Amino acid sequence: MSDAAFLSLEKLTLAYGDTIAVKDLDLSIRKGELVAFLGPSGCGKTTTMRSIAGLLTPASGRISLDGTDITRVSANRRSVGLVFQSYALFPHLSVFENVAFGLRLKKLPASEIETRVTAGLKSVGLSKFATRKPAELSGGQQQRVALARSMVMEPKVLLLDEPLSNLDARLRLEMRTELQRVQKETGVTMIFVTHDQGEALSLADRIVVMLNGAIEQIGTPEDIYNRPVSRFVADFVGFENIFAAEGGKLKAANGPIALSESLPPDTAGLAWRPRMVTLGSGPFQGTVRGASFSGSTREYLLDTPLGAIKAEEDAGLAAHQPGTELTFDLPVAKAARLERFG
Amino acid sequence: MTPRVFSPLVLLLVIAFLIGPFFIIVAASLSGGETLAFPPQGFSLKWVAKVFTVESFRESFAVSMFLAIGGTAMALVLGIPASYALSRYKLPFGETVRTIVSLPIIVPGIIVGLALLRYIVVPFGFNITLALFLAHTALVLPYAVRVVSASLNNLRSDIEEAAVLLGSSRAGAFFRVVMPNIRSGILAAFILGFVTSFNQVPVSLFLSGPGVRTLPIDMLSYMEITYDPSVAALSALLAFMSIGIVFLAERFLGFSRYV
Amino acid sequence: MFQNRAEALALALPAAVFAAIVFLAPVVILLAEGFRSADSWSLVAYVDFFTDPLNRTVFLRTFRLGLMVTAVSAVIGYAAAFAIVNLSPRNKGQMIGLVVLPLMISSVARTYAWIVILGRTGIVNQALQLIGLSDEPIRFLFTETAVFIGLLQLFLPLMILSLISALENMPKDAIPAARVLGANWFQVFWKVILPLTKEGLVIGGTLVFTGSLTAYITPAILGGSKVLMLETLLYQRVTVASDFVSASVIAFILIVMSFAANLLLKRLATARNKR
CATH class of the missing domain: 1.10.3720.10 (MetI-like)
Known part of the structure; x- marks a missing residue:
């Protein structure tokens, strides 16, 4: 596996009519990588995926795959597979014929089609269902047919639109394992789109967080989870206490507040998860406004001069009653340091 | 009169009004007479046959x-x-x-x-x-x-x-x-x-x-x-x-x- | 949604161009003719048309028959639709089938049946003479009554079907709730059923009204030249007198009425979707 870009997007701008959905996007993906496009709806992740598939022609910019410029190559000649969120199986064809559809268009010999479809169905565990119609299958089975249908084409890139969102919890785990297996066995480059940070964190090698048609952050799941670089990413991955910083001080509701440690001057903000907040000691004072018990932990909402603070403690520790005055600390060492606060 | 008794009667009359004429047409066309009449005068298929000869x-x-x-x-x-x-x-x-x-x-x-x-x-x-x-x-x-x-x-x-x-x-x-x-x-x-x-x-x-x-x-x-x-x-x-x-x-x- | 505009136009234009040339353009020219007089635009044709007492009679009769057929079909329609929705699902399906059935039969055939029924030697006259209510045949054919009956039979199914769907969309508990609160059946209809099925009534009413207004066959067969309605008058003006100006005026009146009714229908349909 080389480090060179296998799929690259350069200065990609995508638009629906006059509405610009994605602007000047640059991204390169290595061969065999499993990448997640993560973001809220309307952030441009699906649009970007559709342009890679060729279902949307870019307003400007360049897409290249495996050393070839495919920007103007039509969708049916790109060697890009797509598993639709709704699976998009052909209702009038049997499972077998659904999987064979693309192979038949390639005019492969019947025996080879037979072999490849049978192998494809076997690999997703649906050999028994070859003669059924899609409507006779469960959602999870339909999705595996869609996966097999794309994979028998041996695409260079496999795109998946919200692959786990229509499944219940048990099937979700199954599908996650399935996708990882397929990726390991075939080494196909995979990109999936999701709005669920949990999915992205658990499945991807690398996550591309998008917002308003631009990339907010690219990184490994650990990077994204522990070191968000912007307020949006921090918020999206579960940081609840997020503050802007200026001149080395925190900007709170009623003026700047000095911290125990000095900050690098280019820090735009700091963010803490509730469990990073130390209760019972520290320079700050707050009043417990509310408390909730969630089994292993207790979560508190504090009224403080900094604004509302969410903190979390082990349920094993003694509970703080609402109304109690508490001291607390926001340890700079634990905080995520934000480069952008927009 | 409550609707329970009233309803089926109304329905019967309405359906008779809507469908009845169709049956009358069918009956009249099976008449043996020379003019359009109901009840039909005798039974014959001659008018049905005539349709195909016009x-x-x-x-x-x-x-x-x-x-x-x-x-x-x-x-x-x-x-x-x-x-x-x-x-x-x-x-x-x-x-x-x-x-x-x-x-x-x-x-x-x-x-x-x-x-x-x-x-x-x-x-x-x-x-x-x-x-x-x-x-x-x-x-x-x-x-x-x-x-x-x-x-x-x-x-x-x-x-x-x-x-x-x-x-x-x-x-x-x-x-x-x-x-x-x-x-x-x-x-x-x-x-x-x-x-x-x-x-x-x-x-x-x-x-x-x-x-x-x-x-x-x-x-x-x-x-x-x-x-x-x-x-x-x-x-x-x-x-x-x-x-x-x-x-x-x-x-x-x-x-x-x-x- | 696909983006390619040229492709979209190539697919849609043949049908649109066809309808524009074969249908829209000729109809617009025909309508324009009624507003022309000696190379300028004018309403002379309309003034002339309504000055003629026969035309006025026909216009008013058409309007009157339309309203009467609509009103009577609404009354009968409610009774029939109410009876049908209260049947078991199986019987309901069969009854709806019987209501739809006449719609599939040619209106010539359906109207023709009334000649057999209402004619001089028809069933009605035979019955009247048999029970001694009348000594000689009463003339029913070529009267407004005959046209009314024919139109009612033709369009009643549309009203019943509209009301059935309105009644089925009504909350199931509305009627029992009103009964429990002490309303009698008259109050239940007036205060509960009518307000909740108003839209179905308007949709059915519009269909029946425009249908009656623009009917040709029924007034032609059952009314003849004695009971002209707007469409039969139009036909007569053209074939007997080659009077295309009157034809244009009548066409305009019919189209305006149809459009007004349709607009109302569309307005109501969107109002319902919004809710």
Whole structure:
């Protein structure tokens, strides 16, 4: 596996009519990588995926795959597979014929089609269902047919639109394992789109967080989870206490507040998860406004001069009653340091 | 009187009012007498048999069949692509296009026939058969667009994208993936168009010429001359034909889903 | 949604152009003719048309018959639709089938039946003479009554079907709730059923009204030249007198009425979708 870009997007701008959905996007993906496009709806992740598939022609910019410029190559000649969120199986064809559809268009010999479809169905565990119609299958089975249908084409890139969102919890785990297996066995480059940070964190090698048609952050799941670089990413991955910083001080509701440690001057903000907040000691004072018990932990909402603070403690520790005055600390060492606060 | 007793009685009367005349027609057509009468005078199939021997009925039946089949086929040839464009594309002036193709359903047929006669047939020297064909096509077009559109709107459009990504062309995707799935909608549109065209009178009123007139028009003029039960017999036969077609369509297609 | 505009136009234009040339253009020219007089625009034709007492009579009769058929079909329609929705699902399907059935039969055939029933030697006259209510045949054919009955039979199914769907969309508990609160059946209808099925009534009413207004066959067969309605008058003006100006005026009146009714229908349909 080389480090060179296998799929690259350069200065990609995508638009629906006059509405610009994605602007000047640059991204390169290595061969065999499993990448997640993560973001809220309307952030441009699906649009970007559709342009890679060729279902949307870019307003400007360049897409290249495996050393070839495919920007103007039509969708049916790109060697890009797509598993639709709704699976998009052909209702009038049997499972077998659904999987064979693309192979038949390639005019492969019947025996080879037979072999490849049978192998494809076997690999997703649906050999028994070859003669059924899609409507006779469960959602999870339909999705595996869609996966097999794309994979028998041996695409260079496999795109998946919200692959786990229509499944219940048990099937979700199954599908996650399935996708990882397929990726390991075939080494196909995979990109999936999701709005669920949990999915992205658990499945991807690398996550591309998008917002308003631009990339907010690219990184490994650990990077994204522990070191968000912007307020949006921090918020999206579960940081609840997020503050802007200026001149080395925190900007709170009623003026700047000095911290125990000095900050690098280019820090735009700091963010803490509730469990990073130390209760019972520290320079700050707050009043417990509310408390909730969630089994292993207790979560508190504090009224403080900094604004509302969410903190979390082990349920094993003694509970703080609402109304109690508490001291607390926001340890700079634990905080995520934000480069952008927009 | 409470509705519980009252309802079935009303229903019975209403159904008798709606269906009764149809049975009377059937009975009158089986009469042995020379004039239209009910109760029928004796039983005979002679009027039913006569229908098949009247030359003008045979001719106008052929004309009506041609219009119903040809006109509906033409309306589908125009209407299927239009419905597809309306349901799958962001069409400039989409609403205008939809209104134009749906208008013939709102404008009374007699006006369409007269306008066509006066401003197309006469000035351009079209023959009556062609004019009838155009008029019946225009008349069926709104039904074709409506039924096919409903069928297309029930079909997800991402299956076409899936077909394209598997190597199909756009046109190929339409014929391989869309057509097989809207086939019963198209058949339903055809049947609805056929029945509408076949039973249509006003649009053809002004569009009749020597030897060319539709069956209902022919029946109207036959009634003005003769008062024998053959028109009743013909009416009964046509009614059975329509009912039969619709019954089969409902049975095998679930016709009422589309109409 | 696909983006390619050229493709979309190529698909939609044949149908639109066809309808525009074969249908829209000729009809517009025909309508324009009624507003022309000696090479300028004018309303002379309309003034002339309504000056003629026969025309006025026909216009008013058409309007009156339309309203009467609509009103009576609404009354009968409610009773029938209410009876049908209260049947078991199986019987309901069969009854709806019986209501739809006449719609599939050619209106020539359906109207023709009334000649057998209402004619001089028809069933009604035979019955009247048999029970001694009348000594000689009463003329029913070529009266407004005959046209009214014919139109009612033709369009009643549309009203019943509209009301059935309106009644079925009504909340199931509305009627029992009103009964429990002490309303009698008259109050239940007036205060509960009518307001909740108003839209179905308007949709059915529009269909029946425009249908009656623009009917040709029924007035032609059952009314003849004695009971002209707007469409039969139009036909007569053209065939007897080649009077295309009157034809244009009548066409305009019919189209305006149809459009007004349709607009109302569309307005109501969107109002319902919004809710």
